[in-house]
Amino acid sequence: MDHPAAERPAVKRAYKLRAYPTRPQEGRAVRLLADHCDLYNAALQERREAWRLRKVKISYGDQSAQLKEIRAADPDGQGRHSFTAQQQTLRRLNVVLAAYFRRVRDAKGKQRRVGYPRFKPRQRFDQVLFVAWDGAKWEPADGGHWAHATFQAVGRVKVSQHRPVMGRVKTLQLKREGRRWYVIVVTDTETVALPPTGRSVGVDLGVARFLTTSDGGAVPNPRFLDAAQQRIAALQRRKERARSGSGNRRRLRRSLAKEWRRVRNQRRDFHHKIARTLVDTCDTIALEQLRVAAISATSSGTVEHPGRNVAAKAGLNRSILDAGWTQFTSTLAAKAESAGRRVLLVHPASTSIDCHACGARCTRPRQDTVVCPVHGELDADLNGARNIATRAGLGSGQASGA
């Protein structure tokens, strides 16, 4: 990159990556969580007693200062772990208690009892946060397939890095979700302003096409969605026919979950690619503010956690797309932020149904077409994109100087 880099404030970013510990590493990771859980509960107990018996508030600083002794007294247990990671666990407790005392204050004078924070059972304590380069280390995937995260008292764990981790690594979190393990890498990225392009567009996210820009650009829906939709619908039908409680039904449920995971991964990669292109080629990008409530009220929420007649093809198709728009918008916003580009969100009311040229209310005989009483047939998504551009103050958004 040979353009002048204008430095801006750092942007924080989190990458959640699947980790594949070996059996022995997994055993040690479980022990790590258990030890941190014990530390958390012991610290909670101390604070709880102090509060109950003497109305004394013990601070994070007090407890952090005791860590040294605790570690020295327990060299084969607490003493083996990263000191700074243990401090993070105490901090986590501190956040929980700060929230508790806030609730107590708010409840004063009202008939409301506020429960003191509870001890955490070991199986529910599922993450430990490490400060990078202090008891934990990150090695990005270097051409090859695997990245590695090393944690004190656990070892060097294989990590599947499906996209590049940008920026300076600040913290590494080891997390358990059911039988899976994840590493969450949090980075700081210096924002580097990209050179201006002179292009500003309104963007319509649609069903017929994934995306249409107000200057006539279009991105079709990726083909993997069709294939996924067919596989999911077929599995869904088989599952509904399988006897409830049977092994077959359980297997089908797992296969369904796996298909959804696959769609999510492919969709995410697709979003990153499209967002990258937009950010590289536009100074300002306007989109509709998504109606999240409206979206979650559609069939979308029910397909992944199916209830009734969710196999309906249109509903399924729509849900696969819907689920992606929020993610795409936030991916785009994040990329734009670190590139010094502007993303504008406009109010969505009737952007698709009013004519972009004269504002007249159109009819919509088909999903992909609107008909203006003055201007005749218009591409519905392009019309929408141009309305979005206008509403964002980008002019009509049509290609200029062409």
Ligand SMILES: [Zn+2]
């Ligand atoms: Zn018109």
